[in-house]
Amino acid sequence: MSHARVESIKEESINRITKDLNKYVRILKELVSYRSVTSWGLDEVRDCASYLSDLLKERGFKVSVKSYGGAPVVLAEVGSGSKSFIMYNHYDVQPTDPLDLWRSDPFNLDARDGLLVGRGVADNKGNIVARIAAVDSLLDYLDVLDLRVKFLIEGEEEVGSPTLAKVVEDNLSWIRADGGIWESAYVGRDGRLEIPLGLKGILYVELILRGPSRDVHSGYAPLIPNPAWRLARLLSKIKDENGVVLVPGFYEDVDPEFASAAEELIKGMEYGELEGMLKELELKEFVRSLKGVDALRELYMRPSLNISGLYSGYTGKGVKTIVPSTAGVKIDIRPVPGQDPRKLLESFKRYLIELGYSDVEVLVHSIYPSGYTKPSENVVKASVKAAREAYGQDPRLAPLTGGSGPIYLFTSIAKTPMTGAGVGYYGSKVHAPNENIRMNDLINGMKHVALTLIEFAQGAP
Secondary structure, three states: OOOHHHHHHHHHHHHHHHHHHHHHHHHHHHHOOOOOOOHHHHHHHHHHHHHHHHHHHOOOOOOEEEEEOOEEEEEEEEOOOEEEEEEEEEEEOOOOHHHHHOOOOOOOOOOOEEEEOOOOOOOOOOHHHHHHHHHHOHHHHHHOOOOOEEEEOOHHHHHOOHHHHHHHHHOOHHOOEEEEOOOEEEOOOOEEEEEEEEEEEEEEEEEEEEEEOEEEHHHHHHOOOOHHHHHHHHHHHHOOOOOOEEOOOOOOOHHHHHHHHHHHHOOOOOOOHHHHHHHOEEEEOHHHHOOOOHHHHHHHHHEEEEEEEEEEEOOOOOOOOEEEOEEEEEEEOOOOOOHHHHHHHHHHHHHEEEEEEEOOEEEEEEEEOOOOOOOOOOHHHHHHHHHHHHHHOOEEEEOOEEEEEOOOHHHHHHHOEEEOOOOOOOOOOOOOOOOEEEEEHHHHHHHHHHHHHHHHHOOOO
C-alpha cells in the first residue's frame, strides 16, 4: 500500500474518532453504570457481558459469550484479513470501598474539570471503549489493511482470572494471533506513554496461625500463647528491615534473556517518574534509599514479596482486652519471567517448616507465572511508532509493570506477542476512590490504538 494511502487512512481514522468523541463518552457512561464487581456476585457481571456482546454485534462483530464456571468471557471478531490482531481487556472492576471517600456515585460517570470519574474508567472499561472506537474508525478499511481484529474481554481479572486458563485452552487456535494489545498502559507526569512489555506473575497466599481454641481474657496473657506475637516474629524472618526477602531461592531462576533485554530498556528510562510518585505519596525515600537505576531495577526486574493485610484480635472502637485465638496475614509474591510460582510456593512452605512454623495453615488464593514480549517484536515497534504520532513524543518502554496479570497465557501459551495501550495516567487512582481519566488521554488512547493497528498491518519497521 502506498504511503499516501496509509496517511489518508490515518487521517480519516483520527477525524472519525474526534468527531464521534461524545458518542464514546456516552458508551463509557453506560458501561460504568454496570456494577460489575465479580466478588459481589455475578448478576450485574453477566448483564455487563451481555451489554458488551450487543455493543460489538451492532458493529458487525461475530460474538460468542462463554462461561467456564465463573463470570462470562466475551469473544468477538471482525474482518477477514490474513493478519490477526487480538486485544485483551476485562469488564470487571474493583469494589468501591471506602465509599464515603468518593465525591460522586462511582457507578455514574461524572464529567468535570476535564476528568471522567467513575469505577473502572482507567481499569479497564475506558480502555475497552477506546479500542472499540479505534476499530470503529477502521471498519471500512480492514479489508484494505488485510486485518482481522479480535477481542477477548473477561470478567474475572480483579479476582485472579481463575477460569481464563481454561478459556485459552479451549479456544487456543482462535486466541493465537500475529500480535496483540494487553490490558493497559499509563501516561506519565511528563506526558509520555509508558508501554509495558509484560507483567509479573502472582502468588497470593494467606497464612493463618492459631492459638487458644477461643479468645481469652487478656488477664491470662502471661500464660496464653498469643498467635499475633508469633506472627510478628515470623514476618521478621520472611523479610528483613532492608526489604530483602529471606526465603531461600527467592531471587533465583530469572530468565537471562529477559534480564538482558530489561537491562537495556532500563538504561533508557528516566527516574523522574518515580521521584514524582515519591513526592505525591509524601515519602522521604524508597526502601533501602533506592533511587535512580537501582530503583528501576528493583521495580521492573526483581520479584517482590509484600504484606497486603494483617488481622488478629479486636480492632473495633473502644477497648476489648483479649488474647486472640487466631492471627493471619495476606501476602502477595510477584515472580518475574523465568521463575515458577509453584516452585516459589514450595520453597516458602519448606522455609516455614525450617523456622518451626509447620502448623501454619497456608491458603493459596491466586497463582500464575510472569509473561513478557521482546522489544524487537513487530507489534511493539508498531505501538511505539503509533505512540510517537498520537502523543507527540516517544513513549517509554518498560520491561514489565510492577503489577500482575495473566499475560503469560497469551505470550507463552498462545505464542502471541503483546504490547500495551491505555487511557489512564499517573493520577488515575486505580483501585482507589475517585478513579478517573483525563478526556485528552481518552482521545489520545483511541488514536494510539487505531494507529497501532494501521502500523502493524503495514509491518512497522
